[in-house]
Structures are given as structure tokens and as C-alpha cells.
Amino acid sequence: MRKLNNPFIITGYHSPAYFCDRDKELRWLADQIKNERNVVLYSWRRMGKTALIRHFFQRIKNELKIEGVFVDLLGTTSITDANKKIASAIISQLGDLKRGIGQRLIKLMGAVGATLGVDPLSGMPVISFGLNTNQKSVSDSLEAISTFLVDHKKPIVVCIDEFQQIVNYPEGNAEATFRTWAQNYPLIRFIFSGSHREMMISMFNETSRPFYKSAQILQLNELPADQYIKFIIKHFKKAGKKINPENIESIFNWTRLQTYYVQLVCNKLFGKSDDITVEVLDEVYKEIILQEAPLYSSYQQLLTTLQWKLLLALARDEEIENPYSQQFINRHQLGAASSVRRALEMLKEKEFVIHYQQKYFIHDTLLMRWLQQL
Secondary structure, eight states: OOOOSSSSOOSSOOOGGGOOOOHHHHHHHHHHHHTTOOEEEEOOTTSSHHHHHHHHHHHHHHHTOOEEEEEEOTTOOSHHHHHHHHHHHHHHHHSOGGGOOOHHHHHHHHHHTEEEEEOTTTOOEEEEEOOOOOHHHHHHHHHHHHHHHHTSSSOEEEEEETGGGGGGOTTSOHHHHHHHHHHHOTTSEEEEEESOHHHHHHHHHOTTSTTTTOSEEEEOOOOOHHHHHHHHHHHHHHTTOBOOHHHHHHHHHHHTTOHHHHHHHHHHHHHHOSBOOHHHHHHHHHHHHHHHHHHHHHGGGGSOHHHHHHHHHHHHHSOBSOTTSHHHHHHTTOOOHHHHHHHHHHHHHTTSEEEETTEEEESOHHHHHHHHTO
């Protein structure tokens, strides 16, 4: 694997050399998998959840001889979509399509309705599926997938990312279907990963839900600041570049330690200058906000006037314990408390705003910084 020109990755996962810390979480995950427990892992978006899972899979492959399969359900709208995503991930990640396919894989592909073709542009193998949407075909497909995984030479861990998507499927029985699947095949370990905290917690903690108390739960929080400082300084120093701890503290404050945005700022700084000054840092902040401005400005068209005013108010205060207080409402001229309550519920539903540790705040830090400039 080639050495990267810029060590601060903002897309995907490369290797352990470019991964910062998370030793505590990695040890915890390894303990659950070694002791045959399924896992729920959730965090807010842009906290490095996917990179952690990719890094964990590489570690257990080397140290425990366990293989991991990663499935992303983002964008799926039905249990049929999910089934295709799972089957495609199993086939592409566990089957060496470049060298040809064996009898076990041929049997699996037949059972899930998959065919193998070639992309005319790239020449790479492409997996496609038929149009059958019958519910029984989904159950049969999941059973065939499980048989294939159980018969695999090495133990398997399947991570289903953005798992909260299944709550919105029109079939209505997606949770029960996946719970039955996980329960019927105890030799397969599952990591159910998601970025909607409240939804993931309710799925696995409410007594009336199929997944109630069926997995061990871990919330992924911010990286430890002291470890992140060391990581950043190390990579700048290795490249003959200078960045001081004070500037890194500024980055942490500006990004609120959201992993993706810390990586983005450091990536741009690394490529811009060999000596990071306050002026260079401010230039990068402005550049990042400017490049996202067209997207963020379009949000105003998606919201009512009050929702937009409330979003601006939350950005200016950064976080608020009681958005229904007369002091907050009067300071930002928001009108009646009942209207503010309805507007806030809609902003929460659309995931613009989150409520965590008794405080309300805008989840997307960069959106908050852009709003503060208006």
C-alpha cells in the first residue's frame, strides 16, 4: 500500500499508520467479539465510526484470524434493498472475484438471485440482482447468506452500518426479520452501527422492540484531545512541518472535536504551509466555510421562517439548556414558546439539531460556523 501524500485522511480508511488512538474502544470491541457477543455501536455523524470499524476489522484479521464484512445501509429504502446490499457485500468482500468464483460462491449467488458481469468502462466485476421483491425471497436469501458465512473457513463478523435505516422500511417487519436472522445463526457475530443516537438506543433498549437487550452497546465519543495532539504533531513533524499545540487547541475548539472536521482542517493546513501560523489557520477556516456556503444557503429553502431563525439563534449561542426560556426567546425575537417548541421538534427530526447531556445544539459544526458569519 502506497504512502499517502497527506496523512490526514478525510475519506475512507487507509492503514493503522494514519489512524489515531481509540485503543480503549478497540479493546472493548475485541472482548465482545471474542466472547461471542453482538455489538451496537453508535455515534453522531463525522465522529470516525466507520474508520474505527475498518481499523478493527484489520486488527482482528491479523490478531484473531477473524474476517469482517462491512455493509452500509445508507440510502436503502426497503428490506429488499438491504438484502441486496448485504448479499453484494458478502460476495464482493469474501469472494475473490478477480480470480474467479468457486462452487460455494456460485451456489450463494444462485440463492440470492445475483449475477456477475463486467463493467465496460473499468473492466471490474459487477454484481447485479433480479427484480424479485417477494418477502419469502428475502428470508431465503438471508438464510443462504448465513449458511455461506457459517461454512466459511474463518469466523465472520458482519457490521451493518446505518442500521437505523431499517426503521423506515415500508414492510414494517424489518426489525423482526433481522433479529430472527441474527438469533438463528449464533456462529456469526454482528456489529449494528448507526449515527442516529435516539433511534439506535430505542431499537435495542425498548422492551417492545425485537432487538431488546440483544447486544452490548457502545457510544463513540470524541477522540481524547491529548492523543489527538500527539498524532497531529507527529505527522507534521515527520514531514518537516511545524504546528504548535496552541494552534491545535484552536482547531479543536473550532471543530468541537468532530473527527471529520479536525481531519479536514489538518489536511488543508498540511497541504498549504510548512509553518502553521494563526493567519494560515484563519485562512483555512474561511476557505472551508466558503466551499460549503452554496449547500448551506440552500437549507433556508427547506425550513420555515421560524425554523431558520431558531437555527440562527442556536448557532449564535452554540448550545442552550432551555430554548423555551423567555430570556432566550426574547433575545432572539422568536415569538411564542409553543411555536418555538414545534420548530425545534422539526429541526430535531431533520437532524439539524440534537439534544444531548441536557443541551440543545446544531450537530454539524461547520453549519454552525457558517451561520455565525451571517
